[in-house]
Amino acid sequence: MMTTESALDGGSTPVGLIIAIPLFLAVNALLAVVGARWMNRLSHDSSEDVLTAHYLGGRSFGPWLTLGTTFATMFSGFTIIGIPNDSYNNGWMELEWVAMNALIVFIFAGAAPRLRKASLVRNHQTPSDFITDITVGVVAFILVSEWFGGLSAVALTDSVQGAVMVFGAISVTCVVKHVWGGWTALDPLTFPRPEFYQTPTRQEQWTWWQICFINLALVFYPVSIQRMYSASTLEGVKYGAWAMLAAPWIVVLPTIFIGTMGVQIIGEACAALPATDQEACMNPASPFATILQQIINLGGFPEAAAIILYTAALAAIMSTTDSILISLNQIITSDILYPMRPQATPSQVAWMGRFVSFFVSALALILALTWKGSIISLYQMGTPISMQLIPIFLVGLFMKYRPHPWSLAIPAFASIIGTIVIVICYEPPNAIDKATIITLLNCAAMVLCEFGRLVWKGKLRFNAATLRGLRNRKTKKKSFEDSDEIDERDRQDAFPGRPSWDYPKTMRFGMNALSPRLLDKMMVGMEEPIKNYQYVLLMILVATMTVPLTAESQPVLENGVWVSLPATIRGLPWWAFKAIIICFVSTILVVPIIVSIPEDYPFDKDAVLRSGIDADIVELEPEEKGGRRGYDEANEALGKRRELIRAHTVRIQLAKKEANEIAEEKRLNNESTTDARGRLGSLVKQPTRRVVPVFGESKWNLNENESERSVEEEEVANDAEQPAEDEERVHDVTFAVEA
Numbered sequence: 001m002m003t004t005e006s007a008l009d010g011g012s013t014p015v016g017l018i019i020a021i022p023l024f025l026a027v028n029a030l031l032a033v034v035g036a037r038w039m040n041r042l043s044h045d046s047s048e049d050v051l052t053a054h055y056l057g058g059r060s061f062g063p064w065l066t067l068g069t070t071f072a073t074m075f076s077g078f079t080i081i082g083i084p085n086d087s088y089n090n091g092w093m094e095l096e097w098v099a100m101n102a103l104i105v106f107i108f109a110g111a112a113p114r115l116r117k118a119s120l121v122r123n124h125q126t127p128s129d130f131i132t133d134i135t136v137g138v139v140a141f142i143l144v145s146e147w148f149g150g151l152s153a154v155a156l157t158d159s160v161q162g163a164v165m166v167f168g169a170i171s172v173t174c175v176v177k178h179v180w181g182g183w184t185a186l187d188p189l190t191f192p193r194p195e196f197y198q199t200p201t202r203q204e205q206w207t208w209w210q211i212c213f214i215n216l217a218l219v220f221y222p223v224s225i226q227r228m229y230s231a232s233t234l235e236g237v238k239y240g241a242w243a244m245l246a247a248p249w250i251v252v253l254p255t256i257f258i259g260t261m262g263v264q265i266i267g268e269a270c271a272a273l274p275a276t277d278q279e280a281c282m283n284p285a286s287p288f289a290t291i292l293q294q295i296i297n298l299g300g301f302p303e304a305a306a307i308i309l310y311t312a313a314l315a316a317i318m319s320t321t322d323s324i325l326i327s328l329n330q331i332i333t334s335d336i337l338y339p340m341r342p343q344a345t346p347s348q349v350a351w352m353g354r355f356v357s358f359f360v361s362a363l364a365l366i367l368a369l370t371w372k373g374s375i376i377s378l379y380q381m382g383t384p385i386s387m388q389l390i391p392i393f394l395v396g397l398f399m400k401y402r403p404h405p406w407s408l409a410i411p412a413f414a415s416i417i418g419t420i421v422i423v424i425c426y427e428p429p430n431a432i433d434k435a436t437i438i439t440l441l442n443c444a445a446m447v448l449c450e451f452g453r454l455v456w457k458g459k460l461r462f463n464a465a466t467l468r469g470l471r472n473r474k475t476k477k478k479s480f481e482d483s484d485e486i487d488e489r490d491r492q493d494a495f496p497g498r499p500s501w502d503y504p505k506t507m508r509f510g511m512n513a514l515s516p517r518l519l520d521k522m523m524v525g526m527e528e529p530i531k532n533y534q535y536v537l538l539m540i541l542v543a544t545m546t547v548p549l550t551a552e553s554q555p556v557l558e559n560g561v562w563v564s565l566p567a568t569i570r571g572l573p574w575w576a577f578k579a580i581i582i583c584f585v586s587t588i589l590v591v592p593i594i595v596s597i598p599e600d601y602p603f604d605k606d607a608v609l610r611s612g613i614d615a616d617i618v619e620l621e622p623e624e625k626g627g628r629r630g631y632d633e634a635n636e637a638l639g640k641r642r643e644l645i646r647a648h649t650v651r652i653q654l655a656k657k658e659a660n661e662i663a664e665e666k667r668l669n670n671e672s673t674t675d676a677r678g679r680l681g682s683l684v685k686q687p688t689r690r691v692v693p694v695f696g697e698s699k700w701n702l703n704e705n706e707s708e709r710s711v712e713e714e715e716v717a718n719d720a721e722q723p724a725e726d727e728e729r730v731h732d733v734t735f736a737v738e739a
Contacts (some may be wrong), residue, residue: 059230059625066236070227071243072162072319074218075251080165080309080316081288083252087259088266088287091196092576094256096208099546099579100215101248102586106539108219109241109593110530114397116228116237117522117601120619122509123635125229126222128335132504133514134396161315166250168312171305173254175295176261179302183257183571192267192282194557196260197566197573201552210433212543217386220393222330235599245590248583262291269294288313321364328360329353339505384419384435388412391443398531400516403450404495405502411445507634510642512616522617525602529593542586548575611656612649615642 061069079097087094115130124130176182188197200208218224231237263282270281284290295306333353338344344352392408418438506513529535556563569577624638667673 059232061227061230061232061236063231063233063236063239066227066231067239067243068160068162070224070240071247072165072315073223073227074244075162075165075247077316077319077321079247079251079255080169080313083255084259084262084288084291085286087256088262088291091193091260091263092256092573092579093200093204093208094259095546095576095579095583096211097252098248098256098583099208099543099586100212101244101252102583102590103212103539103543104216104218105241105245105590106530106593107216108224108244109590109597110528111219111393111397112224112228112237112241113234113526113528113597113601114519114523115225115393116231116234118514118519119229121522121617122514123620123625124509126225126330126334129509130225130396131392133506133509134402161312161319164308164315165312168305168309169251169254169258172292172295172309173257175298175302175305176258176265179295179298180261180264182261186261186264186571188562188566188568191264193263194560194562196263197568198557199550199552199554199573199575200548205547205549205552207433209544209547210436212546214383214387214433214435217383217389220389221386233600234597238594238597238599241594241597245587245594249587253580258291259287262287265291265294325357325360325364329356332356332360384422384438385416387435387439388415388442390439391446395446397519402516403446404453407446407450407453410449411442414445415439415442510616511634511639518614518616521614525604526598527596529596535593539586539589542582542589546579546582546586548579550575610652612652613645615645615649618642618645 083094083097115124118124118130118133122129122133124133188194191197227240228237231240266282266284266287270278273281292306292310296303333349333356337352337356338349341348341352388411392412395403395408415438418441419434422434422438512518555566567574572580618641620635620638621641624635624641
């Protein structure tokens with residue numbers, strides 16, 4: 001009698017798989033050696049140089065390398081293995097992973113240019129550098145979030161792994177389509193799991209919608225920010241955005257296809273078993289591995305395609321694992337050990353990194369051998385913490401108002417405690433995700449803390465005078481003295497009177513704080529669609545429209561029999577087909593955002609020479625990005641250059657102001673100008689009364705004899721008229737208007 005094992009097992013391990021995996025590992029080892037030689041060619045003269053070379057690749061990644069490593073890191077282990085397994089168990093509900101992508105890329109394309117510009121001007125190397133630089137004095141929260149976020153390993157190996165993932169996913173998709181007919185060949189009447197054709201439940205609809213927003217934290221994961229910092233030009237960030245936009249259609253959607261078609265594939269294999277064994281056969285421990293085994297059993301090209309996807313799964317696991325390991329390495333070395341030994345030599349910093357790598361690898365091995373849960377459970381624990389990155393980064397990047405550091409730090413600590421309590425001790429209502437609850441509480445706490453601080457300090461007053469002052473401040477044109485006053489205010493401590501332990505160490509970033517005004521000045525000339533609230537609302541609306549908002553569990557199934565057949569389009573349930581179309585529309589809406597990213601930041605040399613430039617927004621030269629001997633030592637070379645820039649800018653602005661005053665004085669004293677002003681004053685007079693025209697008629701109805709006057713006659717008359725005659729003429733005009 002045929003058993004479950006015999007129905008699904010193909011026998012011995014394929015020879016191709018035995019050859020492919022060692023070959024793949026050898027290629028990765030070779031690329032690792034190439035990457036090491038590349039890193040060794042970079043400068044190692046100071047401790048800062050060692051960290052920059054190891055964790056940022058010397059900021060030298062080209063566009064295509066940035067594209068490959070971004071793709072492999074953002075779509076790795078869970079995409080290749082987790083999504084097919086979930087699609088096998090949950091059906092087309094996994095399209096939520098396609099639906100979330102457009103909003104993620106929209107935020108990435110909007111935030112990445114600002115973050116990278118700040119890193120070039122302020123020499124940021126880690127995500128905690130940006131948080132520290134906006135005067136949030138407590139960085140421990142970000143460190144905890146980074147533990148769950150992950151970081152890039154070697155960009156070269158990531159690029160190869162990404163190529164293997166794409167080729168494997170597309171190859172197996174083609175095989176399944178050719179052999180089993182694809183989605184168009186599925187029949188709701190014979191499909192082994194007909195409930196997949198029913199509309200999603202309310203709980204599933206809520207989960208879909210929340211997934212679109214929960215995963216926005218991916219934009220601010222250390223792995224993403226590392227790509228922004230390591231790219232040699234802004235064009236690399238643009239290529240990375242294109243990779244993120246394309247990935248759902250060339251990797252995620254094919255893996256959903258493989259998982260849902262796997263139900264039909266495994267169902268056919270289990271059909272020969274007795275009815276009592278079919279249920280166990282349809283629930284394998286790893287649907288992904290079982291599906292690939294069925295394809296391998298076909299032999300020939302299908303077997304080769306399945307082996308490639310097996311190798312892609314290994315590549316995905318490696319990409320995910322080394323990202324986490326290197327992330328922990330960077331956190332402990334750059335943000336914990338180096339600040340404890342601020343005067344460490346380059347050799348000591350290098351050995352710190354080696355020791356931490358060994359320690360973290362050993363810890364990961366122990367965790368892998370003892371962990372009984374799945375990667376999904378780790379994701380569910382880490383996501384609520386990672387979500388708290390979103391409000392902090394968005395406030396720091398785009399908000400005009402600068403809140404007090406503790407208005408951000410207190411909710412951050414509270415969110416960590418809340419995550420532990422909710423994940424371990426409390427199960428929220430089914431419709432609401434844990435990450436959603438904690439993020440909403442975090443945002444509310446930020447608003448309440450800042451509001452309470454302003455009320456306590458007596459700085460919050462709502463009256464007519466305050467509103468008039470705000471309106472006048474928006475419309476008032478800033479003079480040279482005003483800009484000097486604003487610059488001086490930005491250089492001062494925005495929140496004086498704090499204890500010494502509450503001041504973050506920011507000397508390495510520059511002498512002045514990273515203020516909202518300074519960030520805006522850095523981006524002058526850049527088109528930023530993310531700042532257009534209408535575009536943001538449109539993207540949120542389209543993401544919401546991808547959710548199948550319909551009556552749940554329709555049509556009805558009774559004992560596995562349809563009461564009425566479900567509506568299908570090209571073999572898909574109608575709601576799944578609709579979701580794919582709307583997802584495609586949302587992808588098209590993001591295209592202009594990515595296109596608007598230039599190859600590099602705009603630079604108007606003529607404007608700089610004409611009006612000068614704010615020294616605090618000048619990017620660092622290559623030789624100024626390294627050489628710092630201590631953890632928080634000031635960059636002396638950069639400081640000297642910026643002081644010279646500031647001095648010359650003041651000279652240019654003073655000369656420009658003086659030239660404008662001289663030109664205005666000459667204009668007023670010029671005889672021709674004086675004569676023209678007198679004649680213009682007689683020709684253009686302030687009306688004594690204004691009335692609304694009726695039925696489109698003109699406001700001014702002059703007498704016929706006045707309208708027939710020639711220009712010459714008018715000039716002569718104006719020169720000869722006496723004040724009394726002027727009053728009489730005004731009276732005539734007013735009378736005509738009233739008539």
